[in-house]
Amino acid sequence: SLTLKEAFKGKFLIGTAMNAYQIMGKDTAATNIIKKQFNAIVAENCMKSERIHPREDKFDFSLADKFVQFGTDNNLVVTGHTLIWHSQAPDWFFVDDAGKMVSKETLIARMKNHIQTIVTRYKGKIKGWDVVNEAINDDGTYRSSKFYQIIGEDYIKLAFQFAREADPDAELYYNDYSMSIPAKRNGVVAMVKKLQKQGITIDAIGMQSHLGLDNPDIKDFEASLEAFSSLECKVMITEMDISILPFPDKNAGAEVTKSFEYKQQMDPYRESVPDSVTTAFEQRYLSFFKLFEKHKKAVTRVTLWGVTDANSWKNNWPVPGRKDYPLLFSRNYAPKPIVDKIIKQT
Ligand code: XIL
Numbered sequence: 514s515l516t517l518k519e520a521f522k523g524k525f526l527i528g529t530a531m532n533a534y535q536i537m538g539k540d541t542a543a544t545n546i547i548k549k550q551f552n553a554i555v556a557e558n559c560m561k562s563e564r565i566h567p568r569e570d571k572f573d574f575s576l577a578d579k580f581v582q583f584g585t586d587n588n589l590v591v592t593g594h595t596l597i598w599h600s601q602a603p604d605w606f607f608v609d610d611a612g613k614m615v616s617k618e619t620l621i622a623r624m625k626n627h628i629q630t631i632v633t634r635y636k637g638k639i640k641g642w643d644v645v646n647e648a649i650n651d652d653g654t655y656r657s658s659k660f661y662q663i664i665g666e667d668y669i670k671l672a673f674q675f676a677r678e679a680d681p682d683a684e685l686y687y688n689d690y691s692m693s694i695p696a697k698r699n700g701v702v703a704m705v706k707k708l709q710k711q712g713i714t715i716d717a718i719g720m721q722s723h724l725g726l727d728n729p730d731i732k733d734f735e736a737s738l739e740a741f742s743s744l745e746c747k748v749m750i751t752e753m754d755i756s757i758l759p760f761p762d763k764n765a766g767a768e769v770t771k772s773f774e775y776k777q778q779m780d781p782y783r784e785s786v787p788d789s790v791t792t793a794f795e796q797r798y799l800s801f802f803k804l805f806e807k808h809k810k811a812v813t814r815v816t817l818w819g820v821t822d823a824n825s826w827k828n829n830w831p832v833p834g835r836k837d838y839p840l841l842f843s844r845n846y847a848p849k850p851i852v853d854k855i856i857k858q859t
Contacts (some may be wrong), residue, residue, distance in 0.1 A: 518551055527816075531583070547589075600646075628672060724754065725756050726790075747811060761779060806859065
């Protein structure tokens, strides 16, 4: 039967995130799956600022270079993730030698050096960059990150300008999670419109798509997809996974979330997954892939956040140490039955 990349040929790219072991060639069972099934890759961690730029005067390109080389060698479309993000960012970025918050001018200069050094290095090899990640809160306001606190909302415009200057041929993306939430959708739409008025081109909006079995409502997801594509931006599904585990209540206190009873309750499928849950999981994947095909004019790439369940960050987030089953390949590297079902549905 067809592979995933064959099934979606002419529709959209189908990609996966790669972790450090895979990039280092230490998980060939996974890299064989990548070569066979996918035509796009993104680095799960190695291009984040704390990894690639651990000190002001030190870039560490060792893994990132290997990652890009893997893409070139195997004819895969390579996405860079991510240039400006509040998380997994090193402290030095925001403080001077005395530990005092830097000035706006200094942070802008650091951003420029960071973005342009990295983008220039991979010019012609990276198809597009997640330039800014997670700048908008769920209520549609700007996230009060250090970039925002020190520079104000202009940091977003500047990040896109610096990246564009460094590689005019690379595509530039805005990427975020929980994009189905109406207030967040509106916040992102307003931000993008404002940037466009200022002459910034955003080639695509990335919807991370860390989904649950019931959340979000696919209707809300579709409304966001349509709202983003009506801005004349392509839409990319950038970090897809479907957790089968319950999501903790935001209001549960630290003692509760750390307790053994709570962890047990939050990890009901440690031993085995009931058929009814597998059915719901498959239905969910099929509905979303059907939606992506319906919107194939707008959707240019669908990327899964990892190859097998063993690699998934969902085993450690939002509750550490759980056993989740959110991806298309199982812990023993076998394609789950859902892979063939997705292919047959195309
Ligand atoms: C996650 C990685 O998967 C983990 O390995 C890491 O510990 C934390 O970050 N949104 C993003 C991704 O944009 O970079 C995050 O990746 C998941 C949420």
